[in-house]
Amino acid sequence: MTNYAIIVAGGSGTRMGSAIPKQFLEINGLPVLMHTINTFHNFDASLQLVLVLPEDQIAYWQDLCQKHRFSVAHAITPGGATRFESVKNGLQLVKEPALVGIHDGVRPFVSPDTLKRCYHHAKALGNAIPVLDAFESIRQIEEDCSKALDRSTIKLVQTPQVFHTDCLLPAYNQPYTPLFTDDASVVEAYGRTIHLVAGNRENIKITTPFDLVLAEAFIKAGFEESKEEEEDEVPMNNA
Numbered sequence: 582m583t584n585y586a587i588i589v590a591g592g593s594g595t596r597m598g599s600a601i602p603k604q605f606l607e608i609n610g611l612p613v614l615m616h617t618i619n620t621f622h623n624f625d626a627s628l629q630l631v632l633v634l635p636e637d638q639i640a641y642w643q644d645l646c647q648k649h650r651f652s653v654a655h656a657i658t659p660g661g662a663t664r665f666e667s668v669k670n671g672l673q674l675v676k677e678p679a680l681v682g683i684h685d686g687v688r689p690f691v692s693p694d695t696l697k698r699c700y701h702h703a704k705a706l707g708n709a710i711p712v713l714d715a716f717e718s719i720r721q722i723e724e725d726c727s728k729a730l731d732r733s734t735i736k737l738v739q740t741p742q743v744f745h746t747d748c749l750l751p752a753y754n755q756p757y758t759p760l761f762t763d764d765a766s767v768v769e770a771y772g773r774t775i776h777l778v779a780g781n782r783e784n785i786k787i788t789t790p791f792d793l794v795l796a797e798a799f800i801k802a803g804f805e806e807s808k809e810e811e812e813d814e815v816p817m818n819n820a
C-alpha cells in the first residue's frame with residue numbers, strides 16, 4: 582500500500598505577524614516548510630507528498646524551490662479558508678486506499694521515531710496520533726473562579742495524525758464545525774476511536790515569534806536530524 586503525507590501550509594500565520602506567512606520564513610537559512618518536507622522524505626523516500634499552499638503563494642513557493650534548488654518531489658494543491666478545507670483539498674489528490682498522515686507544515690521537528698510510531702500503529706489500528714503528557718498544572722476557567730484539573734487525564738496533541746483512507750475520506754465529507762481543530766476530531770466525530778502514541782517534545786507548532794527562537798535553538802542543538810532514542814512502540818491507549 583502506498584503511504585501519503587499531506588503537509589498543510591495553507592494558513593496565513595496571523596499570530597506570527599510577519600510580512601510573509603510563517604511557513605516560508607527561514608530557519609538556519611532554509612524555509613520552515615523545506616525543513617518539514619525534508620524530514621518526511623528522509624524518514625521514507627517512498628511517501629507520496631502532497632503540499633497544500635495558499636493559492637496566492639504557489640508561485641512564490643515555486644520561486645523559493647528554484648532559489649534553494651529544492652528537489653524533493655511533491656504535488657501541490659491550493660488550500661482553503663480553514664485547516665479543515667485545506668486538508669479536504671489535499672485529500673482530493675489521494676487516489677487509492679492508503680495510509681495518510683496529515684501534518685502541519687510548521688512542525689519541522691517531528692522526529693523519525695514519532696513518524697515511525699504514527700505510521701506503524703495506524704497501519705495496525707486504522708489511525709494513530711502523537712501526544713505529549715501535560716507537564717504543567719492545569720486549571721479550568723469557570724464563571725467566577727478557576728478549578729484544578731487532574732492533568733493525568735489530559736494530553737497535548739501534535740501531528741502527523743495518520744489514518745487509513747477508509748475512515749479519513751468519509752470523515753472529511755461531514756459538514757465543518759469549529760470543534761474540528763485537528764484531524765482526530767473529524768475522524769472521532771465520524772465514530773472512530775482515536776489511538777494515541779508518544780510524540781516528541783521538540784515537535785512544536787511554530788506559531789509566534791517566540792517559537793522561531795526555539796526553532797533556531799533546536800537546530801543548533803542538532804534536533805533537525807533528531808538524536809532522541811525513544812522506544813515507546815506501545816500505543817498509549819488500546820481502545
Ligand SMILES: Nc1ccn([C@@H]2O[C@H](COP(=O)(O)OP(=O)(O)OP(=O)(O)O)[C@@H](O)[C@H]2O)c(=O)n1
Binds near residue numbers: 591788
Ligand atoms: N486555512 C488554513 C489554515 C491553516 N493551515 C495550516 O494548518 C497548520 C496549523 O495552523 P496554524 O498554526 O494555526 O497556522 P495559521 O492558520 O497560518 O496561523 P494563525 O492561526 O496564526 O493565522 C499550519 O501549517 C497552517 O498553514 C492550512 O493549511 N489552511
Ligand SMILES: C[C@](O)(CO)[C@H](O)COP(=O)(O)O
Binds near residue numbers: 786
Ligand atoms: C492540528 C494541531 O496542530 C494539533 O495540535 C492544532 O489543533 C492546530 O491548531 P491551530 O488552531 O491551527 O493553531
